[in-house]
Amino acid sequence: MEECKRCLLREIDNGDILESIRTRIEKLSDNDKVDDKVYQERLSKCKNCDHLISGVCMKCGCYVEFRAAFRKQKCPDVKNRKW
Numbered sequence: 001m002e003e004c005k006r007c008l009l010r011e012i013d014n015g016d017i018l019e020s021i022r023t024r025i026e027k028l029s030d031n032d033k034v035d036d037k038v039y040q041e042r043l044s045k046c047k048n049c050d051h052l053i054s055g056v057c058m059k060c061g062c063y064v065e066f067r068a069a070f071r072k073q074k075c076p077d078v079k080n081r082k083w
Ligand code: SF4
Pocket: 045, 046, 047, 049, 050, 051, 052, 056, 057, 058, 059, 060, 064, 074, 075, 076, 077, 082, 083
């Protein structure tokens, strides 16, 4: 996979990983995950963040499309949290 700054997985060729993430998010209870509006807002902030490379947050090593789905998760950039 080519490195892509500020790219989400859904924008690059990573079908298997993205499918796996979507399946795991679908299995979360509604109490554990954010609604789609919040999810898209979070991803939009990641899209404008210098720490996002090829779908991975360089602050925590997570795929942001997975991390952003969890209600209890926060942006890991403690000095400049974006969500
Ligand atoms: S630091 Fe926060 S906003 Fe930036 S990519 Fe990571 S989770 Fe997203």
